[in-house]
Amino acid sequence: MNITVLGAGAWGTALAISLAAKNQVLLWGRNQIAMESAQIERENQHYLPGFRLPDSLKATADFHAALRHALDSNDGEGLLIIASSVSGLRPILKQCAAYPLRNVVWLCKGFEENTRLLPHQVVRQELGEQVLAGALSGPSFAQEVAQGLPCALTIASHSPELCRLVVTAAHNPSLRVYSSDDVIGVEVGGAVKNILAIATGVADGLGLGLNARAALMTRGLAEISRLCTALGGRLETLMGLTGVGDLILTCTGNLSRNRKVGLALAEGKSLETIIQELGHVAEGVRCAQAVKALAFELNIDMPITEAVAGVLFENVASRDMIERLLSRNAKIESN
Structure with a gap:
């Protein structure tokens, strides 16, 4: 062919x-x-x-x-x-x-x-x-x-x-x-996991441990699910390769560009410096603002996405991002 x-x-x-x-x-x-x-x-x-x-x-x-x-x-x-x-x-x-x-x-x-x-x-x-x-x-x-x-x-x-x-x-x-x-489910899973990889990179860079990484990934999957269903995708798609599979790889693999962005943010580097050093496109950077705006438009709760966008574009310190997430009120896990 x-x-x-x-x-x-x-x-x-x-x-x-x-x-x-x-x-x-x-x-x-x-x-x-x-x-x-x-x-x-x-x-x-x-x-x-x-x-x-x-x-x-x-x-x-x-x-x-x-x-x-x-x-x-x-x-x-x-x-x-x-x-x-x-x-x-x-x-x-x-x-x-x-x-x-x-x-x-x-x-x-x-x-x-x-x-x-x-x-x-x-x-x-x-x-x-x-x-x-x-x-x-x-x-x-x-x-x-x-x-x-x-x-x-x-x-x-x-x-x-x-x-x-x-x-x-x-x-x-x-x-x-x-x-x-399920084109929508596949695309939403692939898009939002890049944002979550930045978040887990920040947490790992700050030395917050494997428990924190697992929590961010799991609650991040909840964010993906909310957006996916709101746009017409199916939840079962997110249990497959383009959902959980891609999320695990991008958040934990050291070859991940988006994870590297998070690690560098935790070191206090500017976004401009990080992009120059990376030499490749990290899709999560551009995606964060778009998903944050879309979540607001659809009235969807996506606190991790919002926090990542704050670090990338609003001069929020990486450690402040984590503290904001940890200080949120407790809620029912399935929500």
Whole structure:
């Protein structure tokens, strides 16, 4: 199958490497010099150094060629995967709108900052209803996927046809792919867990212990659940890979960018410094403000999200954030 991955960051590159095991994959990136280097040196030296690009994986900065590759599949079932950040999703979709696309998948997790829309809503606005579209999500660190270590993901789409296509294309001995029709549940779980990873990073950075981490994750899952059901998602989805699974990995794994943001905040570093040092997008940063505003609009109680947004954008000290959460009045746990 012909597959184009738009976005040559760490995750886009790692997934492209995995998909190239049994597909003809073209990886597109904006930086022509970087893509020419990746094609010649067989390595994405900037975003995923140390991992060889398979021979069946090609790299290019030619956007038209990248789109044509997905459209010209011999079996008629080409696949376009957008591996941008949430903020970069709409600009890429606007470029894609001129092409007769059929099968489109995105990897980003979050809410669009200004509109507070989920990715599937942005896709529908820009590409309409004619394309088969879905979110590929789940607990996954790019380095481990590129290394070929075991990983499980979920493709969420209202199209059974697209789900079957993605499972066929991506499923291999080290990557297991499940399917779901709960696009909202999958996207909300993937978005809000990044905010919670910042919170657990702060708590761990302050040395508050494993009990505090477990409490933040558990109460954070309650926040995800409230938002998920309010938006029309299903609670059972949050018990799976894109809910509890992704939450556990992102809050506890040291490869997590969002967890690293929290750890650095606990050290007293400014957000600007943290982002510069990180060198990658941490989706939880942009997502925090959008989710806080959405929770207010929907009258949903999300105190951890609100506290994280306070630290990121309102100069609230990390330790004050934790104290505010701990000083809240006791309540029934199921609420």
